[in-house]
Amino acid sequence: MSEKRDRGSLIGDGLAQVGALGLFLLQVLAAIPRSLRYVAETVRQIFFVGAMSLVIIITCGLFIGLVLGLQLYEVLSRFGSTASVGTVVAIALYRELGPVVTALLFAGRAGTSITAEIGLMRATDQLAAMEMMAVDPMAYVVAPRFLAGIIAMPLLACVFNALAIFGAHTVAVSWLGLDNGTFWSNMTGAVDVWTDVMNGVWKSAVFGAVITLVATFQGYTTAPTSEGVAYATTRTVVYSSILTLAIDFLMTAFLM
């Protein structure tokens, strides 16, 4: 693949990738009913992409909350409206920061390991071996990871949000001396379950689907060499981050 390419074939390759990703999505969706036989595998994948990501999600959520509380308190105190620290933190987190930052961390933590794992299966012909044994790798390998991503991402984003709220509360109330009741009552007065909390949950479910789709696709179609797996892993992070942010914008524009 090292021969020179002109610009036209680069665009053609890009389009071909998008088309292949779309076809792959259809294959995954078609494989989901068959993958229901492998519930235990889906559960195992939720453990790997979800529970094993908890440490990074909890740590990052806490620090995001701490820094949000600190920054917003500092800025809002210039306008004498520190009472709305809780409201601003909660709305920013639930609508955007929680789902997006969790998705980026998820792409780095879980997406890469999915790509590397499936890529290595491809490189060592394990996928071909499964087909020989009449086990459909789409149903046994890809679909469970896809489902696990959809299930795990919203839960991770919720944990992230809860920790960030805790962090912001710690800074604003315990450290900078904002009144505890003011913090909560302004938040509960302005934050809505459906337009804020659940909006973030839908978003993060979509992000989970996109990231695991990109990750499994890159692993599944990787060049069967160690270099190919390395490139595929990089592409997973790049593509899923870009797609996450772009889809976030589209969902915000159309859902609000």
Add this chain to the structure above:
Amino acid sequence: MTQRRSHQIGTGLFILLGFTALGYLATQTTSLANYRQGPTYALKARFTNIGQLKLRAPVKVAGVRIGSVTDIQLEPDRLEALVTLAVDKRFNQLPDDSAASVFTSGLLGDQYVALKPGGSPDMFKDGDEIILTQSSVQLEELIGKYLVGSGDTPAKKPEDAKPADPRPADPAPATPDPATH
């Protein structure tokens, strides 16, 4: 087999934790938290202007939340707003000559209904109407009064030195200060 079992337990714990976080966010940090109230009784109040008062706005006595606004209707014959308040049953010691006002929390905050206790020996009962009401103060009206009130008469200097007039409803003493024009 033990490894698969530990994965299943781990997944279960993870899902439990995730839903706990979701439940916490949904019930404790949103407006759902304000629904937690026990049995209530209803009071009615008529206002000529409720400003930006909305459903579920708080009802406060001495700044403490005791209930919420449950209904806002325009009465077709009197062209007044009929506001129904749900007050927590624990606070059934409100004298029946208490006054209701629509206030704003902060300068630009949300509006709420404040009840000012009266001195009557009789208490409000379910379905009673609050007779003494004071409508919301409209910021635009105040600004209009200040603008119209200013500049038409020569000013008295000492009043001008106090920009924070404690009686905002009074027409402002005329100010020749060019900065206000």
